[in-house]
Amino acid sequence: MIQVKDVSKHFGSLEVLKKVSAAFEPGKSYAIIGPNGSGKTTLIKTILGMVLPASGEIEVDGKRIDGQWEYRRGIGYMPQIGRYPDNMKIGQLFEMIRDLRRVDTATDDELIAGLRLNELFDKRMHTLSGGTRQKVSAAIAFLFNPAILILDEPTAGLDPLAVEILKSKILQEKEKGKLFLITSHIMSDLDELCSHVMYMEDGVIRYSNRIEVLKQETGEEKLGKAIAAIMQQNLSLETA
Amino acid sequence: MIRIAKHALYDILRNRFVLFYALFLLVISFSLFSLDSDPGKVVVSLLNVVLMVVPLVSIIFTTIYFFNSYEFIELLLSQPIDRKVIFFSEFIAIAAALSTAYLIGIGVPIVLMGAGAGALYLLLAGLLLTWVFVSLAFAASVSTRDKAKGIGIALLFWFYFGLIYDGFMLYIIYSFSDYPLEKITLALVSLNPIDLARIIILLKLDISALMGYTGAFYKDFFGTSTGIIYSFSMLLVWTVVPLLLALRKFIRKDI
Numbered sequence A: 001m002i003q004v005k006d007v008s009k010h011f012g013s014l015e016v017l018k019k020v021s022a023a024f025e026p027g028k029s030y031a032i033i034g035p036n037g038s039g040k041t042t043l044i045k046t047i048l049g050m051v052l053p054a055s056g057e058i059e060v061d062g063k064r065i066d067g068q069w070e071y072r073r074g075i076g077y078m079p080q081i082g083r084y085p086d087n088m089k090i091g092q093l094f095e096m097i098r099d100l101r102r103v104d105t106a107t108d109d110e111l112i113a114g115l116r117l118n119e120l121f122d123k124r125m126h127t128l129s130g131g132t133r134q135k136v137s138a139a140i141a142f143l144f145n146p147a148i149l150i151l152d153e154p155t156a157g158l159d160p161l162a163v164e165i166l167k168s169k170i171l172q173e174k175e176k177g178k179l180f181l182i183t184s185h186i187m188s189d190l191d192e193l194c195s196h197v198m199y200m201e202d203g204v205i206r207y208s209n210r211i212e213v214l215k216q217e218t219g220e221e222k223l224g225k226a227i228a229a230i231m232q233q234n235l236s237l238e239t240a
Numbered sequence B: 001m002i003r004i005a006k007h008a009l010y011d012i013l014r015n016r017f018v019l020f021y022a023l024f025l026l027v028i029s030f031s032l033f034s035l036d037s038d039p040g041k042v043v044v045s046l047l048n049v050v051l052m053v054v055p056l057v058s059i060i061f062t063t064i065y066f067f068n069s070y071e072f073i074e075l076l077l078s079q080p081i082d083r084k085v086i087f088f089s090e091f092i093a094i095a096a097a098l099s100t101a102y103l104i105g106i107g108v109p110i111v112l113m114g115a116g117a118g119a120l121y122l123l124l125a126g127l128l129l130t131w132v133f134v135s136l137a138f139a140a141s142v143s144t145r146d147k148a149k150g151i152g153i154a155l156l157f158w159f160y161f162g163l164i165y166d167g168f169m170l171y172i173i174y175s176f177s178d179y180p181l182e183k184i185t186l187a188l189v190s191l192n193p194i195d196l197a198r199i200i201i202l203l204k205l206d207i208s209a210l211m212g213y214t215g216a217f218y219k220d221f222f223g224t225s226t227g228i229i230y231s232f233s234m235l236l237v238w239t240v241v242p243l244l245l246a247l248r249k250f251i252r253k254d255i
Helices: A040-048 A070-074 A090-101 A110-114 A130-142 A160-175 A187-193 A211-218 A223-239 B002-014 B017-035 B039-068 B070-077 B083-113 B117-142 B147-175 B182-190 B193-204 B208-222 B225-251
Strands: A002-011 A014-024 A029-033 A055-060 A075-078 A148-152 A179-183 A196-201 A204-210
Touching (some): A002 A040, A014 A040, A014 A204, A029 A040, A029 A187, A040 A055, A040 A075, A040 A148, A040 A179, A070 A075, A090 A130, A090 B002, A110 A160, A130 A160, A148 A160, A160 A179, A160 A187, A179 A187, A196 A211, A196 A223, A204 A223, A211 A223, B002 B017, B002 B070, B002 B083, B017 B083, B039 B070, B039 B147, B070 B083, B083 B117, B117 B193, B117 B225, B147 B182, B147 B193, B182 B193, B193 B225, B208 B225
Parallel strands (some): A029 A179, A029 A196, A075 A148, A148 A179
Antiparallel strands (some): A002 A055, A196 A204
16 A cells, blocks of 8 residues: 655655656555656656655655665565666675575566576666566566565566567466566556546656456557557647 | 675676776785885885775775666565665675775785785774775765766765865965964864875874974874874764665655
């Protein structure tokens, strides 16, 4: 359960989030959609405590997160651009993260095997392609069986096979009642994976509801078209 | 904290710069010892190296490393780890790597060549200078997101403490030479870690007579053990204060 209340953030004079409020409930998966620079990644980073909001508060499982770090035990994060220490090998990276978390329970290595990362354990991070880095990020996000998964453009840059493996993993974990926040520009992926949709523009949430409801309201069958309809509505509202 | 520092240390050692730094200091020390048979004179030559090279290498390496480890910091921040722990682990790792290189590069020749107490003070003062400039580098690194700007600020610190500050002090001493300046210069020296280190060594080597009346006054103050303790504590203050200021900023920083 994530509760975001009136969160604002600006970088210099640029307002990235304007009094954003939202609630994300377990067992549901939310698609966060919006143009580039609409504040999606910033919203995610404020939930993770990487970006500190100028005002407003965020609660995870009923506890305020400011200055806290324990709550991140329950969150798996896959960044948009995974950046890792250059000189480290993939195997060393996984070893290090396991060591840092000091977990005794078995880790979820399904994606490491599924994406065939174990064959690349001896490769150094700086030799990897963007897609392979994405695979590493995905495997790390799922590694500790977190209750909340935040995936920032998870399928961008992955090959078709890897996309399918990742998607089936997401659906499988969703069945277990985990909370997903997914941003993407690939509407068909989100249509498959998510139950709810949140549309952001210029740091404001313009629309938030179940995907089925959105489709009914706009009379469209596909998420992409439904979102386009919403964007059009906003445009005509602004010009009117 | 130690566990994260250990991983950061591995990362530092994987790029071999620290090894070259140790070798560089070793070569310099051994060649200075072989050029002169009087260990006291060698220590004075070494002093000049320590006062210029050690701060420069410490502050520039730390700044570059800090910016390069942004990825590492980002990764750690998405894990359940306190920001303070990440910050101090990075400090411990870098300070440990540079201190070890320094102790090997300067310490081993000193011990092998059998230099006296002055040399040991030199070793200790240089070690503290390393920490001071690592700490100043952290302050420079967290103050901006831009790597070039960060390195620029770091270099500015080095120029300021290594060169500009002395000019500024000489100017004050000459302009106000009609007034009693002992206490003021004493205070001014405390504001520059490199001067603190230099004075400790010069007094310990007993060449303060070369420094005239002011030197005698310093001898009066610093020559006693309280004076030495005071200077070393000031160097520790110079380590802790910039580090805590940097920490304050790091905790509120957007990554």
